[in-house]
Amino acid sequence: MMQSPATTIPALADFEAARVRIDGIIERTPMVASPSLAEHCGLPVLLKLEHRQTTGSFKLRGASNAVALLSEDERRRGVAAASTGNHGRALAHAARRKGIRAVICMSRLVPENKLAEIRRLGAEARIVGDSQDEAQEEVDRLVAQDGMVMVPPFDHAGVLAGQGTLGLEIVEQAPDAATILVPLSGGGLAAGIAAAAKALKPSIRVIGVSMRRGAAMKESLDAGRPVQVREYASLADSLGGGVGLDNRLTFAMCREHLDDVVLLSEDQIADGIRHLYRNEREVAEGAGAVGVGALVARRIRPQGTVVAVISGRNIDMDLHRRIVCGENPFAEEDAA
């Protein structure tokens, strides 16, 4: 089959090809019912436990697919990315599996546990500046000067096709699903899931969920074009960062496929983490818990079976303990 270039919007055939390509590298994660959320919402609620994915997030799907698509020459030059953590970790893992050099650039906002994990996986980690955009400038330099291949965290057809394999799995595991709740940042996860799931089941609704402040995709969708947003420290640190002013794929796909976007306060995100821990016995990071947080706070009134995608679990365990014990170090910032 002809290979779609990195800037072409992926279609069902690309999601299916990606699934074959990453089979054996990624886990098919469980889909489980949540009786407590079903009672709370008065509807069947299912949880897609993608936080149990290898490396602790869905990002391994996209990174593995992108790495598998590299040419021999590109493999020799190595891969580079800017990442708030989980993409970097996934790319480091995928590159190491194939014996490829990986350089991960990130802003100072990245939590220590994520940085340590990337280094442990054998990748070079570079901390540059206070924003994803500054980290991206370093990646651009590595591409221009050292000939490395950029594997961006979301705006790339191979990455998107990999994330979309989750959409295929969701429709197979939950054929009754009417609404899917997806954590939303740059939109690779939401666009991939929505495009794949709607290709199989056009009636399905996909709702993006972000934190209230610094929700780059929501602000961009409202503005009708990609806009720059200020970054804030958030419990959902994996949802930070911009969509890229030169965004080529995910902005258009989110505009086409997302039925709604809901924004949560830091306390609502904390409640999502607490619910997952106390009622479901699951450890999720803030970004991974926003779908559940939206249901707990009744911010979404869905009809029919709901699937909440738990996208990651890479939270500092000391912070997690404090949150499940009732604290929230990010809460006071809600007052601002």
Ligand SMILES: *Cc1c(COP(=O)(O)O)cnc(C)c1O
């Ligand atoms: C990256 C990430 C997201 C958001 O994915 P995008 O493709 O950037 O929208 C959500 N949850 C977790 C855990 C992540 O690592």
